[in-house]
Amino acid sequence: MKLKTNQNSMQFKHVLLFTLILGLFGFQSGHSQTKKDSKPNIIFFFTDDQSYDTMKDFGNKVTQTPNLDDLASNGVSFLRHYNTTAICMASRANVMTGQYEYKTGCNFDHGSLGTKQWSTSYPVLLKKAGYRVGFAGKFGFSISDTNGGWGEEGEVAKHDFDFWGGGSHQTSYKTKENKYMVKYAEAYPHSTRAYGAASIDFINESVEKGEPFCMSVFFKAPHRPVQPDPMFDDVYKDVVFDKLPNYGRKAGEHLAKQSRMGRQYPRFVEWGYDKEDTYQEALRKYNQLIYGVDYSIGMVLEQLKKLKIDGNTIIIFSSDNGYFNGSHGFGSKVLPYEEGARTPLIIVDPRQKNKAIKTSALTGNVDITATILDYAGVSVPEIYDGKSIRPLVENPNTQIRATLPIIQVWGPQATHCLTVMDDRFKYVYWYYKDEAENMYPTEELFDIKNDPYEMVNLANQTKYKSKLTYMRKLYDKQLNHWKTEGVKYNGYEKYGALFKRALN
Numbered sequence: 472m473k474l475k476t477n478q479n480s481m482q483f484k485h486v487l488l489f490t491l492i493l494g495l496f497g498f499q500s501g502h503s504q505t506k507k508d509s510k511p512n513i514i515f516f517f518t519d520d521q522s523y524d525t526m527k528d529f530g531n532k533v534t535q536t537p538n539l540d541d542l543a544s545n546g547v548s549f550l551r552h553y554n555t556t557a558i559c560m561a562s563r564a565n566v567m568t569g570q571y572e573y574k575t576g577c578n579f580d581h582g583s584l585g586t587k588q589w590s591t592s593y594p595v596l597l598k599k600a601g602y603r604v605g606f607a608g609k610f611g612f613s614i615s616d617t618n619g620g621w622g623e624e625g626e627v628a629k630h631d632f633d634f635w636g637g638g639s640h641q642t643s644y645k646t647k648e649n650k651y652m653v654k655y656a657e658a659y660p661h662s663t664r665a666y667g668a669a670s671i672d673f674i675n676e677s678v679e680k681g682e683p684f685c686m687s688v689f690f691k692a693p694h695r696p697v698q699p700d701p702m703f704d705d706v707y708k709d710v711v712f713d714k715l716p717n718y719g720r721k722a723g724e725h726l727a728k729q730s731r732m733g734r735q736y737p738r739f740v741e742w743g744y745d746k747e748d749t750y751q752e753a754l755r756k757y758n759q760l761i762y763g764v765d766y767s768i769g770m771v772l773e774q775l776k777k778l779k780i781d782g783n784t785i786i787i788f789s790s791d792n793g794y795f796n797g798s799h800g801f802g803s804k805v806l807p808y809e810e811g812a813r814t815p816l817i818i819v820d821p822r823q824k825n826k827a828i829k830t831s832a833l834t835g836n837v838d839i840t841a842t843i844l845d846y847a848g849v850s851v852p853e854i855y856d857g858k859s860i861r862p863l864v865e866n867p868n869t870q871i872r873a874t875l876p877i878i879q880v881w882g883p884q885a886t887h888c889l890t891v892m893d894d895r896f897k898y899v900y901w902y903y904k905d906e907a908e909n910m911y912p913t914e915e916l917f918d919i920k921n922d923p924y925e926m927v928n929l930a931n932q933t934k935y936k937s938k939l940t941y942m943r944k945l946y947d948k949q950l951n952h953w954k955t956e957g958v959k960y961n962g963y964e965k966y967g968a969l970f971k972r973a974l975n
């Protein structure tokens with residue numbers, strides 16, 4: 472409602488009174504969110520175990536993700552986005568706090584996130600900045616200061632949210648099993664759609680209150696157990712999935728022996744990737760779970776349009792880690808190879824002009840946190856390892872980081888390794904030695920640009936000697952950062968010595 476500055480005071484008082492009455496009865500002029508219109512809303516959709524190879528924009532020819540495709544066509548897709556730890560619990564702590572695992576101190580086998588790290592998480596900082604913050608789905612880690620201590624996931628964090636629809640532990644695909652989501656169970660028995668419905672209610676409330684919001688939707692899908700929504704049983708009924716060029720045991724023979732010492736290796740057979748019919752069935756169900764996510768995201772996007780706030784709402788879509796689906800003879804995630812650690816990332820800022828852009832600039836899960844703060848106008852704490860991706864959204868031809876690590880210190884010791892990447896290469900160092908098993912410290916060097924399926928280890932090729940030297944320097948620098956900045960509890964302090972390179 473516009474007012475001329477030269478109006479007399481009587482007219483002004485009448486208008487003011489009228490406006491107050493409208494306000495009392497809940498009328499709004501135009502769409503709401505008039506108080507802090509300069510602040511965009513933010514929705515962060517985060518899936519669980521979704522490989523990069525699950526969408527057309529990221530190279531899959533047969534998957535159906537119409538709403539994600541729509542996001543990609545309205546924003547920027549990141550083709551080299553990695554989780555700095557490729558497993559649920561650690562990755563969720565990374566993305567909430569903007570810090571690497573050795574600074575969060577949080578992973579399975581290690582411990583919970585400290586209250587100090589949580590105090591600079593994006594939900595806490597956004598709430599302080601006047602945002603309504605909501606959460607639905609799998610939170611995945613607990614918060615406590617008892618080193619190695621454990622508590623129910625989300626029970627501390629939930630007090631920092633205006634809406635909480637989180638579930639503990641691995642959560643369930645049955646909506647009714649999440650006590651915070653029970654009211655959605657009848658209409659949306661599968662939790663994937665229920666998270667969409669809960670998000671819509673939170674968004675509606677925020678708009679009614681005229682407050683900017685940040686909704687985090689952490690889907691359980693497509694994580695196991697394999698329980699897709701039966702509503703979508705027909706989507707991939709007769710579809711035949713292609714295999715990536717690095718599919719199968721033979722394609723992993725050149726990799727470090729240490730990589731086969733964890734549960735990822737037996738799962739190739741246990742989960743049926745080794746036979747054509749069971750492989751196809753696994754891929755159909757896996758992608759059906761992702762189709763459910765796509766549908767749920769579509770529900771939310773439609774509501775944004777209805778409320779006319781789609782032009783002022785930033786959308787971020789990514790996943791907590793990748794998934795092997797048989798690549799190199801592996802199942803599951805954890806390992807630093809592309810299918811394990813790389814995921815889709817799409818960012819849509821409807822206010823800027825770049826649409827349907829793809830970039831190969833290096834980005835990591837820790838960068839999402841700084842990005843959310845950047846869009847909200849909140850300064851990024853110095854303790855963060857992540858950098859805002861916003862400059863890349865506005866200019867996809869630039870870079871925000873020269874290097875990014877992948878940390879793997881979960882599961883059997885033999886599989887522990889530290890990885891560094893630059894804008895083209897990936898270097899992995901496996902420290903573990905067992906002469907009886909014929910295992911020795913091993914280096915791997917991959918040219919991700921020319922060999923995206925990691926079929927050739929270049930570490931021993933003379934031609935790449937100077938590149939190897941350069942990557943070793945990046946590695947040493949990363950390890951030094953671990954030694955000086957890493958937490959001194961939860962079992963992280965020993966890696967300064969364990970990961971010291973024994974090869975020169």
Ligand SMILES: [Ca+2]
Pocket residue numbers: 519520558559694791792
């Ligand atoms: Ca996961």
